[in-house]
Amino acid sequence: MQGESARTLDANEAASAASTPAVEPWSIRSTRTFTTWLMIVVGVAVALWVLVFARGTSAGAAIDEPGAFLVTLLDGLTFAGLLFVVASGFTLVFGLMRTVNMAHGSLFLLSAYVAIELQQSMVGKDRNIEASDVGILQWIIPLLVASFAVAVLGVVMQQLLLRWNQGQDLRQALITLAVSVILADQMLAHFGGLAQRMVWPGAVVKFFEIAGERYALSRLFMLGLALVVAVLLWLWLNHTRMGMVIRAGVDDQEMVRALGINITVVFGITFFVGAFLAGFGGVMGASFAGVAPGTDGQWLLNSLIVVIVGGLGSIRGAIAGSLLYGMVISFAPAYLPSQYTYYAIIFTFVLLALVLAVRPYGLFGKPE
């Protein structure tokens, strides 16, 4: 028995030695140590700045203004929730099919418009809807109907336009880009150019006190929904047969097919879920900040940033990317010296540059 395990070990070693060089060139190792130290230095510097030195900023140093710090943290967390819902759909589709769905933001915006119209007809007013007019069902039903509608649209797009271009990444990206341009025009024609807003149900439009600051319950509601989505997604991917097939397909699509699994059906289902999540996020986003022409492109960009930071195709990466990006978005304007708040947007690129310098494929990404 002992002899056998020893030999197996040898075989293992031989296999791993064959696939990866045992010794890395010194330059790679020293670059790695350098980047690790860079990360630590950046992390400590940011933490110190926020905690102690940020006196001239709009939020103030965290030791002086714990309330402002908490609010900024919650803002980051809740926005990360919305980012996750949208980006997880994007990353799911990419992970399995290698399709960069450039129409993801369009599905977001279309779902938002559909839900807003539906809510207006359910409430019976088309302007000046108050939160008190909106029951929980008058928010949930438009949410589900609109998400379902864009999910169906997503599948139609995939079956009609993408299916026969499977494996041709660039062509698919261009096709979806074309779809997004067409949809943007059609939406402008149908829903007009003014910003519109979905109205939160009255039950969640409340404020509560936290460390001396008022905070909106609706934002926590949004975070809660995102957590529900994350848990459902996790259960689906880890505890259902379809989820296992999808994860296997992300690893090795050809092998999945050689095991007799009809990957076309799996693609369709995945695209459905991906588009559904875009739509779901669209309704959340429309309630949270409103939508207007251009929101589609903005959310495509948001999704791209999240998955580039987190790693394309990884759900864990989408969580990590959403958290980091959400935090940068909320902390940068609050903790920059007041006269420089305008430059907060730069920190998004700093985040991207730092992550890509350390891990070129994103935090949880795998090289092609």
Add this chain to the structure above:
Amino acid sequence: MTTTEPTSATETSRPGALLTVTDLCAGYGAARVLDRVSFSMGVEAVCVIGRNGMGKTTLCAALTGMLRPTSGQIVLDGRHLERSQPERIARHGMAYVPQGRRLFPSLTVDEHLAMLAKGTRGKRWTPDAVYELFPRLAQRRRNGGAELSGGEQQMLAVGRALLLNGKLVVMDEPSEGLAPTIVDALIDATHRLVDEGVAVLVVEQNLRAATEIAERQLVMVSGRFELETTAAELRASPELQRRYLGVDA
């Protein structure tokens, strides 16, 4: 020496054969790798041997539909498969154990089998039956595909293929990188399969594994079968070994 010449296309289509391949050509782009390959097999074990780069893996790819043949025919149990998608070929009964195992790193051992468990109930091969065949796998149910030893990985790759409950299992270099005791277990498993009525087509470079798995040995040289011989002859002839396997006796 009683080696037979390669039989021509018409002669290989024996009546009642499970798999009949006729004038199969395949390649990558302009490069033709398989050059009119023909053979036929029943419910038995057959080995395809040959040196590196002779087209053995391309043959597997063409049989399983991963590579679309440019011409020729593949008939499994009466159905033409040369134009079929890989999933259709697999569903029709051709199971594939690829070179390098190609397990799914994101899945545990259990999940590899569970994802294919649908439709296996009441059939010969279920996840439980696979665990019975390879008890070592049962102890590692929760481990990821990438955490297994080479032998365990190979067992899982075979077990996964068995869940198709197919008529033919195609294995590409199953003994590659494995310890001798593990290779023995693998050889036993192929014998059991044939006893149970499943045909096994094995691509091998390892002389011992090849000759112990199957009596029929097809020798592939430059994309075609140059020779059909037997395990006994191959074992007895250092000349054959040197010429076709690159083994220096």
